Amino acid sequence: MVPPISRRRNxxxxxxxxxxxxxxxxxxxxxxxxxxxxATASSDHLPALPSAPAIEWSLCSAGSAIxxxxxxxxxxxxxxxxxSIAIAVTRAPALDPSGPHGTLVxxxxxxxxxxxxxxxxALSLLPPAIRQDFDIxxxxxxxxxxxxxxxxxxxxxxxxxxxxxxxxxxxxLPGSTAFTTxxxxxQAEAPDLEPFIDTTDTARDMDRIRQSLGLAxxxxxxxxxxxxxxxxYAELFPxxxxxxxxxxxVDINASLTQQAIEEAPVAxxxxxxxxxxxxxxxxxPLGPDPTAFxxxxxxxxxxxxxxxxxxxxxxxxxxxxxxxATLYALGVPAFTSSYESALxxxxxxxxxxxxxxxxxxxxxxxGAPLVDPQWAITCNDAAVHPGPIAAGSLATALHARYxxxxxxxxxxxxxxxxSWPAGRQAVVxxxxxxxxxxxxxxxxxxPITPLVGARHLAAIFPVxxxxxxxxxxxxxxxxGPDDACMSRAVxxxxxxxxxxxxxxxxx
Numbered sequence: 001m002v003p004p005i006s007r008r009r010n011x012x013x014x015x016x017x018x019x020x021x022x023x024x025x026x027x028x029x030x031x032x033x034x035x036x037x038x039a040t041a042s043s044d045h046l047p048a049l050p051s052a053p054a055i056e057w058s059l060c061s062a063g064s065a066i067x068x069x070x071x072x073x074x075x076x077x078x079x080x081x082x083x084s085i086a087i088a089v090t091r092a093p094a095l096d097p098s099g100p101h102g103t104l105v106x107x108x109x110x111x112x113x114x115x116x117x118x119x120x121x122a123l124s125l126l127p128p129a130i131r132q133d134f135d136i137x138x139x140x141x142x143x144x145x146x147x148x149x150x151x152x153x154x155x156x157x158x159x160x161x162x163x164x165x166x167x168x169x170x171x172x173l174p175g176s177t178a179f180t181t182x183x184x185x186x187q188a189e190a191p192d193l194e195p196f197i198d199t200t201d202t203a204r205d206m207d208r209i210r211q212s213l214g215l216a217x218x219x220x221x222x223x224x225x226x227x228x229x230x231x232x233y234a235e236l237f238p239x240x241x242x243x244x245x246x247x248x249x250v251d252i253n254a255s256l257t258q259q260a261i262e263e264a265p266v267a268x269x270x271x272x273x274x275x276x277x278x279x280x281x282x283x284x285p286l287g288p289d290p291t292a293f294x295x296x297x298x299x300x301x302x303x304x305x306x307x308x309x310x311x312x313x314x315x316x317x318x319x320x321x322x323x324x325a326t327l328y329a330l331g332v333p334a335f336t337s338s339y340e341s342a343l344x345x346x347x348x349x350x351x352x353x354x355x356x357x358x359x360x361x362x363x364x365x366x367g368a369p370l371v372d373p374q375w376a377i378t379c380n381d382a383a384v385h386p387g388p389i390a391a392g393s394l395a396t397a398l399h400a401r402y403x404x405x406x407x408x409x410x411x412x413x414x415x416x417x418x419s420w421p422a423g424r425q426a427v428v429x430x431x432x433x434x435x436x437x438x439x440x441x442x443x444x445x446x447p448i449t450p451l452v453g454a455r456h457l458a459a460i461f462p463v464x465x466x467x468x469x470x471x472x473x474x475x476x477x478x479x480g481p482d483d484a485c486m487s488r489a490v491x492x493x494x495x496x497x498x499x500x501x502x503x504x505x506x507x
Contacts, residue, residue: 046077052211055089066119067091071212073142073205075196083192087205088146089139089212090116092123096132102219104134104494105206107141109224109248109475111199112374114145117365125477126221127487130494137213141229142205143197143373145364150197152186152372154178156362157315157355159371160324162415163302164408165399172388173395173418175320175411179375180419186372187421197373198380200425203233210240217242219494223475224248224449227440227457228381231430234461238434243494247441248475251453252430253460256382256414257394262450263413264398264406270330270447270472271404278340285340294404297347298322306351317351323408325357330447331474336360375416380423388418412448430460437463439493439500441486443479445472465499470507 055069071087074080094101106126108118115138123136130136140147159182162175186194206229210218219242222230227246234241251259275290286293298319305316322343329339342353362371379385386394391410399407438461442454451468458464469486473479476486485506493499 047080049074049080049208052208054214055212057091060090065093067093068116069212071139071205071209073208075142075193077201077204085142085148085205087139087142087209088116089137089209090119092119092136094131094133094135102134102494103213103215104130104136104219104221105209106136106138107220107222107226107229108138109222109226110144110370110374111225111228111377112141112144112364112370114140114364114366114368116140116145122477125481127481127491129491133495134219137209139206139209141202141373141377143193143376144370145368148193149368150186150190150193150373150376151369152182152189152194154182154185154369154371155315156359156369156371157313157321159416160321160355160358160362161305161315161318162320162411163318164320164323164411165395166392169393169396170389171392173391173410173415175415176388176391176418179416182372182375182416183379183419183421186376194376195380195424197376198423198425199229199232199377199427200236200381202229202377203236206233207237207240216240219243221245221247221477221494223477225250225377227449228252228427230438231432231457231460232427234432234435234438235430238432238436241435241438243436243496244438245441245490245494246438246454246457247477248446248449249440249442249454249457250449251456252427253456254453255384256417257384257386257390259453260394260398260409260413262452263448264402264409266445266450267327267330267409267447268402268404268406270445271326273445273472274330274333285344291404293347294326294343297343298404301346306346306349309352309355313355317346317355320411321351321355321358322346323405323411324361325354326405327408327412327447328357328361330472332478333473334479371416375420379417379420380425381427382414382417382423383426383428385417385420385422386414391415391418432461435461437461437465437499439467439490440464441467441469441476441490443469443471443473443476446474446479447472448474463499465502465504467500468505470505 057067057069060066060068069089072084075083108115119138143150158178217240220230227249230244230246231252278284278290301319305318308314308316329336346354395407395410440454440458442451458466469476471480489500
């Protein structure tokens with residue numbers, strides 16, 4: 001049996017320190033000069049804006065109760081009268097018609113995912129009592145979905161197929177060429193939009209949505225990157241927060257390098273758990289030693305990528321696709337039941353199923369590419385962008401320590417930023433003073449946002465409870481929504497019953 005992740009953190013501490021020492025001083029912002037370290041502070045002096053008008057709701061489609069509307073926001077809050085974006089908003093009315101109702105604003109993370117497209121899925125996962133008593137509101141953040149999407153022409157498969165480990169020490173991170181092309185294309189294709197795709201302005205957009213809803217305060221549920229958005233909102237507008245659930249918490253004040261180092265051992269352990277579970281099943285399609293099967297497939301794809309799937313996808317299927325698909329499957333196993341059969345197909349020379357799973361992390365529900373807005377948000381938020389050599393050195397070091405999938409944490413956390421220009425308002429040193437009590441959720445076996453990040457995030461709020469779900473997968477809502485203990489704690493908090501006791505763990 002694989003021991004719980006919480007028992008391995010101390011054992012990994014020395015390795016983490018050594019890896020931090022390896023890359024300390026190596027990271028340089030793309031383009032040379034030091035990246036902006038402007039804190040996300042509510043003291044920003046911005047021009048005053050009139051209150052946002054009420055949303056004009058209409059049914060999104062015939063036969064659906066979900067309502068659609070828009071909220072106009074400035075592209076640049078420092079020059080609000082120059083240009084605007086129509087933020088697409090949707091609302092699912094509370095199931096209990098008797099009222100009165102609360103309103104819960106939901107963000108699905110990504111970054112860059114369409115909240116509107118994922119709303120039907122979220123409705124099926126939220127605790128039943130919340131659906132009964134709350135209108136659920138979500139939106140497509142600026143530059144995504146139906147809110148003036150950032151489209152730079154980047155092929156999602158060009159990103160998923162980037163090899164995670166340099167061929168030799170001291171070499172740049174593989175895929176740096178593709179990431180550089182993406183950065184240059186976004187600057188060329190959308191010079192008036194790309195610099196303004198970041199979390200700080202999205203949080204300001206969210207407050208315009210609050211105004212349009214006629215609310216003095218909001219209740220908010222964010223998963224994964226949504227915990228970054230929620231925390232930045234609490235930093236900028238602490239007096240506008242009613243309740244806030246941050247599920248699958250990101251270590252918001254950690255650098256891209258630190259986030260990769262935190263993720264690598266937990267992703268490795270999560271994959272070991274998956275393989276141990278499969279091996280204990282007589283019908284395991286990966287045979288009696290799934291770890292050896294995976295390692296052999298990775299080595300084969302490194303030496304000889306499989307032919308492109310065709311149908312317009314011209315990129316060969318590589319070990320990058322293997323790692324991308326694997327982390328996605330570890331994060332949302334309920335949505336990737338075909339993962340093991342895709343490994344077998346790749347072993348037999350057919351890489352199409354593997355590419356299909358890899359692309360799930362790089363495209364939205366409607367098939368639109370996520371990679372451009374995803375990396376615009378990530379990189380514009382980051383104060384420091386390690387360059388290709390520093391990123392490659394970190395990948396090499398993590399691969400030596402965690403040989404199955406550890407190196408992929410580098411591409412996953414910072415790959416797109418190796419050549420991205422410095423952002424206007426990086427998210428750094430966030431401490432939401434004045435925010436009300438918030439509920440932070442972390443999973444013991446989360447391979448994407450490790451539990452240590454939830455601990456760190458809870459610690460920066462004046463009052464916060466860390467609610468731990470003892471389970472595998474990314475976020476509680478995506479991985480264990482039927483858990484009665486968790487559902488009860490979340491519902492109690494959102495309906496005014498207060499935070500769970502400190503140290504609460506749901507098994």
